[in-house]
Amino acid sequence: MAQVGIFVGTVYGNSLLVAEEAENILNAQGHEVKVFEEGMLDAWQLYRQYYVLVITSTTGQGDLPDSIAPLFHTIRDQLGYQPELRYGLIALGDSSYDNFCGAGRAFDALLQEHGATRVGEMLEIDATEQPEPEVVSCPWVEQWGRLLE
Numbered sequence: 001m002a003q004v005g006i007f008v009g010t011v012y013g014n015s016l017l018v019a020e021e022a023e024n025i026l027n028a029q030g031h032e033v034k035v036f037e038e039g040m041l042d043a044w045q046l047y048r049q050y051y052v053l054v055i056t057s058t059t060g061q062g063d064l065p066d067s068i069a070p071l072f073h074t075i076r077d078q079l080g081y082q083p084e085l086r087y088g089l090i091a092l093g094d095s096s097y098d099n100f101c102g103a104g105r106a107f108d109a110l111l112q113e114h115g116a117t118r119v120g121e122m123l124e125i126d127a128t129e130q131p132e133p134e135v136v137s138c139p140w141v142e143q144w145g146r147l148l149e
Contacts, residue, residue, distance in 0.1 A: 001030040002148035005047035007039040009056030009068030009103060014133050015092055018125075019055045021134045022090075022141040029145040038067050041074045048085050051119070051148055054107050055137075057092040062102020076110055085116035088144050090137055094127040120144050 004026055008019045019035050026033045036043050044052070059065050064072050089111075091104020101124045108122050123140045125133045 001032065003032045003047065003050040004034075004053055004148070005039070005043060005050070006033060006035045006053045006055060007044065007068060007071065008035060008037050009054070009065040009107075010037070011057055011059050011065045011067075014127075015055045015057045015065075015090075018090060018092070018133050018137045019053075021138055022053060022055065025138060025141045026145045029142075031145060031148060039071050041071065041079070044071060044075065044079075048082060050086075052085060052087040053090070053141075053144070054087060054104070054111075055090040055092075056103045056107060058094075058097075058099065058101055058103040061097075062099025062106070064103040064106065068103075068107075072107060072110065075114070079114065081115050082111070083115040083117075085111065085114075086119050087111055087116055088119050089122040090140070091122060091124045092127065092133055093124065096128055100124070100126070119147050 091101035093101035
């Protein structure tokens with residue numbers, strides 16, 4: 001089965017909860033999974049040949065949470081082209097704000113710009129419609145895990 005690094009951007013813990021549930025589901029499917037609450041470039045590099053699952057909330061005006069912003073900026077400024085990377089993305093947001101899921105959308109755009117391949121569709125979870133994000137994320141993760149080689 002696949003090796004998956006889960007990189008989490010969280011402010012209040014919802015993204016971490018989603019990541020922990022994703023870890024349980026993917027492990028049950030036979031994948032080897034590690035969660036990074038404050039992932040750095042060296043950890044990211046370990047999974048470039050495997051799979052990355054980015055799970056991030058959005059803060060402020062569509063900004064990345066402090067726990068994942070340094071990784072985003074390092075990837076953008078130092079890493080460059082990553083055609084071997086395959087990834088999934090779960091974005092948490094609140095549609096009552098102008099930049100709904102802005103952090104997740106920015107991460108997706110960055111990885112696309114760097115030539116990475118998204119596996120499946122990005123999942124956007126709206127806190128105004130779903131106060132328990134894992135209710136939506138768990139079925140998505142089950143399906144996503146089946147797409148991995």
